[in-house]
Amino acid sequence: MKVFTTGQVAKICKVAPRTVSKWFDSGRLKGYRIPGSQDRRIPREYLIRFLKEHGMPLGDLEDEAMAKVLVVAQDQVLIENLKRELPLDRSFKLAVAASGFDAGIQAESFHPDCIIVDFSIGRTEALQICQNLRRNSEFTEVILIALLPDDGSSISFDRSSINETFKKPFDAALLAERLRTLIGAKKELV
Numbered sequence: 001m002k003v004f005t006t007g008q009v010a011k012i013c014k015v016a017p018r019t020v021s022k023w024f025d026s027g028r029l030k031g032y033r034i035p036g037s038q039d040r041r042i043p044r045e046y047l048i049r050f051l052k053e054h055g056m057p058l059g060d061l062e063d064e065a066m067a068k069v070l071v072v073a074q075d076q077v078l079i080e081n082l083k084r085e086l087p088l089d090r091s092f093k094l095a096v097a098a099s100g101f102d103a104g105i106q107a108e109s110f111h112p113d114c115i116i117v118d119f120s121i122g123r124t125e126a127l128q129i130c131q132n133l134r135r136n137s138e139f140t141e142v143i144l145i146a147l148l149p150d151d152g153s154s155i156s157f158d159r160s161s162i163n164e165t166f167k168k169p170f171d172a173a174l175l176a177e178r179l180r181t182l183i184g185a186k187k188e189l190v
Helices: 006-013 016-025 044-053 059-065 076-085 098-108 123-133 170-184
Strands: 003-005 040-043 067-072 092-097 114-118 143-147 166-167
Touching: 003 006, 003 044, 006 016, 006 040, 006 044, 016 040, 016 098, 040 044, 067 076, 067 098, 067 143, 067 170, 076 170, 092 098, 098 114, 098 123, 114 123, 114 170, 123 143, 123 170, 143 170, 166 170
Parallel strands: 067 092, 067 114, 114 143, 143 166
Antiparallel strands: 003 040
16 A cells, blocks of 8 residues: 655645645644554555545646546537536546547557457458557556447357457446456556
């Protein structure tokens, strides 16, 4: 468990250390005192919760506190459903790409924990996206989820690069819960 001093919290929040001490002493920022000392310590999860509750930016904590999900899709209904089920205030940050090219650019800059590829954009392009991501050493640990169309045809392809598949239509809440489980196993989401 990561623990911060008042000075470290002050740097993260861009405030004076005395301000952090006041937050702590008033009970707004949870933590503990070191026995036999006046020094305060704030556990990571309490700090993240405090920042979220007060609408403050997470700064350097964002990468470890937020689950980043990249959705490669053109289906606006699907995208809106996922945005509703994975709200920002619940530790999720969503980015959307409409094509393979856009997905590559987004993946490089966004550094997602999970990439959801909707095969409705085209089976060949979707497979190419999955294969290209797995070839890149930066994305070997990224969770890859394929959304397969339920058009009656059986799609046969090498699924070894994909962690999970969902057949459309599906319940967005179910996918959101699965993401919480998969990403939560990698990160300590608050």
